[in-house]
Amino acid sequence: MEVFQSNPVDLVVTDHLMGRAVGTEMAAALKRLRTHVPIIILSGSSSPPEGTENADAYVCKSEGPDALLNRVSALLASAASRPEETEIHTDQLTALSRERLASILESVMEAVITVDSSQRIVLFNKAAEAIFRCPSEQALGKSLDAFIPERFRAIHREHIQEFGHTGVTRRSISSPGVLVGLRSSGEEFPVEATISQVGGDGEKFFTVVLRDITERRDAEEKQAQLAAIVESSNDAIISKTIDGTVLTWNKAAERMYGYRAEEIVGKPASILLSPERMEEEGRILSQIRRGEAVPLHDSVRVAKDGRVLSVGVTISPIRDAKGTIIGASTIARDLTQVKMAEQALRNAEKLAVAGRMAATVAHEINGPLEAVANIHFLLERAELNHTAREFVHAAQEEVKRIGQITKLTLGFHREGESGTAAEVRASDLIDGILTLYGHRVESLGAAIEKRYDSAGAVTANAGELRQVLSNLIVNASEALAHKGDKLLIHVYDSPDWRNTRRRGVRIVIADNGSGIPREIRHKLFEPFFTTKGEHGTGLGLWVSQSLAEKHGGRLRVRSIPGIGTAFSIFLPSNAANAKVA
Ligand SMILES: Nc1ncnc2c1ncn2[C@@H]1O[C@H](COP(=O)(O)OP(=O)(O)OP(=O)(O)O)[C@@H](O)[C@H]1O
Ligand SMILES: [Mg+2]
Numbered sequence: 001m002e003v004f005q006s007n008p009v010d011l012v013v014t015d016h017l018m019g020r021a022v023g024t025e026m027a028a029a030l031k032r033l034r035t036h037v038p039i040i041i042l043s044g045s046s047s048p049p050e051g052t053e054n055a056d057a058y059v060c061k062s063e064g065p066d067a068l069l070n071r072v073s074a075l076l077a078s079a080a081s082r083p084e085e086t087e088i089h090t091d092q093l094t095a096l097s098r099e100r101l102a103s104i105l106e107s108v109m110e111a112v113i114t115v116d117s118s119q120r121i122v123l124f125n126k127a128a129e130a131i132f133r134c135p136s137e138q139a140l141g142k143s144l145d146a147f148i149p150e151r152f153r154a155i156h157r158e159h160i161q162e163f164g165h166t167g168v169t170r171r172s173i174s175s176p177g178v179l180v181g182l183r184s185s186g187e188e189f190p191v192e193a194t195i196s197q198v199g200g201d202g203e204k205f206f207t208v209v210l211r212d213i214t215e216r217r218d219a220e221e222k223q224a225q226l227a228a229i230v231e232s233s234n235d236a237i238i239s240k241t242i243d244g245t246v247l248t249w250n251k252a253a254e255r256m257y258g259y260r261a262e263e264i265v266g267k268p269a270s271i272l273l274s275p276e277r278m279e280e281e282g283r284i285l286s287q288i289r290r291g292e293a294v295p296l297h298d299s300v301r302v303a304k305d306g307r308v309l310s311v312g313v314t315i316s317p318i319r320d321a322k323g324t325i326i327g328a329s330t331i332a333r334d335l336t337q338v339k340m341a342e343q344a345l346r347n348a349e350k351l352a353v354a355g356r357m358a359a360t361v362a363h364e365i366n367g368p369l370e371a372v373a374n375i376h377f378l379l380e381r382a383e384l385n386h387t388a389r390e391f392v393h394a395a396q397e398e399v400k401r402i403g404q405i406t407k408l409t410l411g412f413h414r415e416g417e418s419g420t421a422a423e424v425r426a427s428d429l430i431d432g433i434l435t436l437y438g439h440r441v442e443s444l445g446a447a448i449e450k451r452y453d454s455a456g457a458v459t460a461n462a463g464e465l466r467q468v469l470s471n472l473i474v475n476a477s478e479a480l481a482h483k484g485d486k487l488l489i490h491v492y493d494s495p496d497w498r499n500t501r502r503r504g505v506r507i508v509i510a511d512n513g514s515g516i517p518r519e520i521r522h523k524l525f526e527p528f529f530t531t532k533g534e535h536g537t538g539l540g541l542w543v544s545q546s547l548a549e550k551h552g553g554r555l556r557v558r559s560i561p562g563i564g565t566a567f568s569i570f571l572p573s574n575a576a577n578a579k580v581a
Contacts, residue, residue, distance in 0.1 A: 004030060009037050011076055013068070016043035024051030038075035040068070114207045119144045119160065122205065131191075131212045134184040144208075149182045163195060164204055181210070189214045236311075236332045239318060240269045244285055247327060256334050258304030269330070272301045274308070288317045288328040301332065310339045340528045347537060362406035369406065372399055401435075408432050424465060426456030426507055426571070427491050433470045437477060445483030453492035456505040458571045464547045465571075468555075471540040472509040472567045478532070479513025479565060487511050496570050498554070504572040512564035516557070524557065 004012070012030060016023035027039045031054060039055040041048075048058040057071045105112055111128035115121055121144060124136040132139070132147050139146070144160075145153045156179075181191040193210035230237050236253035240246050246269050249261040257264075257272060264271065270281045277300065284294055294315040301309045311332045318327040376396045384392065411432075427450075434448065441448055458465070476487050487510075494506035516524065523529045525545045530538030541555075548555040552572045559565040 001026075001029065004037075005033065009034070011072060012037060012039045013072070014039065014041060016041050016049055022051075024049060024054050027051075027054040038078075040071055040075065042068070110209045110211050112207060112209050113139075113144065113147075114205050115144050115160075117164065117204045117206075119157065119206075123207070131210075132181065132183050138184075146184075147182050149180050149188050152180060160195070160206055163197065163206070179210075181212070190217045234333075236330075236334075238269065238330045238332075239327055240330070241327045242285065242289060242325060244269050244281060253332075256303070256309065256332070257301065258307075272303075274300065274302050284315055285328070288315065289325060291317055291325055293317065298335070299332075307336075310335045337528075344528070344537060344539060358409050362409040365402070365406050369399060369403055373403070404435055408435065421459050421461050423457060424460050424462045426458060426465065426469070426505060427452045428455075429462065429466045429469055430473075430489055430491070430507075433466065433473055437470070437473055441477045441480060441487055444477075444480055444485065446477075446480045446485040446487060449486060449488045451488065451490040451492075453490070454505065456491040456507060456571075458505050458551075458573055460551050460571065465551070468544040468547050468569065469507070469509075471544045472569075475540060476509050476511035476513065476565070476567075479511050479515075481513060485512055493573075494570065496554070496572065497556075497568075502572050504553070504570055507569045507571075508566055510564060510566035515561035515563055515565055516559040517561050521557070521559065525555075 003009075012027075014023045014026060023041045023043070027041060028051070030037065030039060038057075040057045040059060041052055041055045042059050042061055043049060044061050046060050046062065052058045056075055059068050059071055105123070105125045108125070109127055111131045112123065112125045113121060113128050114123035121139050121142055124134075124139040126136075128134075128139070129136055134147075145157075148156050179191050179193050180188050182188055190213050191210045192213050193208055195206060195208050198205050198207065230248075230250050233250060234252055236256045237248075237250045238246060238253055239248045246264050246267055249259070249264055254260055259271075270278060273281055280299070287294055294313075296312055296314045299311055299313050301311050303309055312335050313330060313332045315328055315330045317325045318329055320326050373396070376392055376399065379392050380389070380396075430450070434450075438448055473487070473489070480487060488508070490506075490508040490510070492506055494504065496502035496504060520529075520531070525541050526538075527542040528538040529542075530536035532538075545555045548569055548571070554570045555567065557565065557567050
C-alpha cells in the first residue's frame with residue numbers, strides 16, 4: 001500500500017492469499033485511492049474467489065505465464081486510451097499529498113521556515129511558532145532577519161545567496177551547522193539547521209529546518225565540565241563495564257598506574273590486581289550488579305612497572321537514564337607515601353623509645369662498671385704472676401671500652417634532645433662513631449683509613465652532624481663485602497665547591513664496595529628509597545641531605561659500579577652561614 005501511495009503505478013498484479021492480506025480486499029482499497037490503475041488477481045483455484053469484481057481481471061495460475069502477459073498488455077492498452085480520467089486523478093492526488101504534507105509540517109518537532117528569493121517568509125510551521133515564540137501571522141511576509149541576531153544577518157544572507165547560486169551548502173543534512181537564533185523576546189539560543197532549495201529556472205524558495213538545541217548544549221556543557229573535573233582530579237577515576245572492561249581512564253590514573261588511556265581502554269581492569277586479589281574483582285562486580293556501592297576501603301594495586309601501590313578505593317554503580325546498571329566507577333587514591341610515612345613514624349617512635357632505654361641502661365651500667373674498674377685497680381696492686389697481670393690489663397682495656405660506649409650512648413641521647421649549635425670537631429664525632437661501628441667493618445677483614453688533614457671544626461648541632469656522618473659511614477660499611485676492602489674517611493679544610501669564597505670543611509667518606517648503578521642514582525635522596533628491602537628504611541640519605549642543608553652545607557655523591565662510592569659533605573666553618581635553629 002505504501003509503495004502504491006507514494007509512487008506512480010501503471011498496473012498491479014497481486015496474489016489472492018498472501019498470509020495476512022487478501023488480494024480481493026486489497027484491490028478494493030487500491031481502487032478507492034486510484035480507480036484507473038488496472039489490477040489483476042492471481043490464484044491457484046480454478047474458480048474466481050468472492051470479491052474478484054473489485055479487480056479488473058482474474059488469472060488462474062494453472063493458465064500459465066502467457067495468459068498473464070496477454071491480460072497485462074490488454075489492460076495497459078485500455079488504460080492508455082483513457083487520458084482524461086488519469087488527469088482528474090492526478091489532480092485529486094496532488095490535493096491529497098498537499099493536505100498530508102501540511103499536516104506533517106504542523107506535527108514535526110523541527111521548525112520549518114520557507115523563504116522566497118528575497119528572503120521573505122512564506123511558510124512558518126507550528127514548531128517554528130513555538131521555538132521563536134512568534135505566531136505565524138506575524139512571521140509571514142517578514143524578512144528572515146527578524147529571527148537572526150543582528151551580528152549574523154549579513155553572513156547568513158550571503159550564505160543563502162551563495163547556496164542559491166551554487167546549490168552547495170556547508171550546512172548539509174548529514175552535518176548540520178550550529179547557528180544562533182533570535183526569539184521574538186530578544187533571547188538568543190543555539191540552533192542546528194539544515195537548508196534546502198526548491199525551484200529551478202523560476203523563483204527559488206529556500207527551506208530551513210532547524211531545532212532548538214539549548215537543552216542539548218547545556219547538557220553537553222555540563223558533560224564537558226564533569227569531564228574536566230575528572231581529568232584534573234588528583235585521584236585516579238576509572239569507569240568500567242559490568243564485566244570489568246575499562247571504558248574511561250583519567251590523567252591521574254595514567255600517572256598513578258603508568259598505563260596510558262589508549263593502552264588500557266578496552267582491556268580488563270583486573271590488570272591492576274595482583275594474582276591473589278583476582279577473586280576480589282569478581283566479588284565487587286557482583287556487588288555492583290546488585291546495585292550496591294563499595295564504600296572507601298584500603299586495597300592494593302600493581303602499577304605497569306610492577307610497583308605495588310597502597311590505595312584507598314571507592315566503587316559505585318553507574319546507571320543509564322532508565323536506571324539500569326551498566327557499569328562501575330572506581331575512584332582510587334594513592335596512599336603509598338602516607339602508609340610509608342606512617343611506618344616511618346612508627347619506626348621513629350620505636351627508635352625514640354629504644355634510645356631512651358639505651359640511655360637508661362647506659363646510666364645504670366655506669367655504677368657496676370665503676371665498681372669493676374676499682375676492683376681491677378686493686379687487683380693490679382695485688383701480688384700476681386705475669387699471666388694473671390696480663391689478663392687483668394686486658395680486662396681493664398675492655399672495661400674502658402664499655403665505659404666509652406656508655407658515655408657515647410648517653411651523649412647521643414642528650415645531644416639528640418638539646419638541639420643547640422656549638423663548636424664541634426668533625427674528627428671527634430667520626431672517632432666516636434667508629435668506636436661503635438668500626439668493629440663491624442674490621443670483622444669483615446676490611447680496613448679503615450682515617451685521614452685528618454684538619455680537625456674539621458664547624459659550628460653545628462653535634463647530634464645532627466653525628467647522625468649525618470653515621471648514616472654515611474654505616475652505608476659505606478654495608479657496601480663493603482670482601483676482605484681487603486677499604487673505608488676511607490678524609491677530613492680537610494676546603495672552600496664550597498659551588499661558591500669558592502665560602503670557606504669550610506670537607507668530609508669525604510669513600511668505600512670500594514659495590515658502587516651505585518647509574519639508573520638509581522637520581523632516586524638516592526628520595527625518602528623511602530632503599531635497595532635493602534626490610535633491612536633499610538631508605539631515610540638515611542634523605543635525612544642526611546636535609547640536615548647538611550640545614551647547616552648551610554651540601555652533600556653529593558660520586559660512584560662507579562663495581563669500583564666504589566664516595567659521599568662528600570661540605571660544611572661552612574663560618575657560623576653566620578649556617579641556618580642552624
Ligand atoms: N656507599 C654506598 N654504596 C652503595 N650503595 C649505597 C651507598 N650509600 C647508599 N647507597 C644506596 O642508597 C640507598 C639509600 O640509602 P639510605 O641510607 O637512604 O637508605 P638505606 O641505607 O637503604 O636504609 P637506612 O639508611 O634507612 O637503613 C641504599 O639502599 C643503597 O642502595
Ligand atoms: Mg642507610
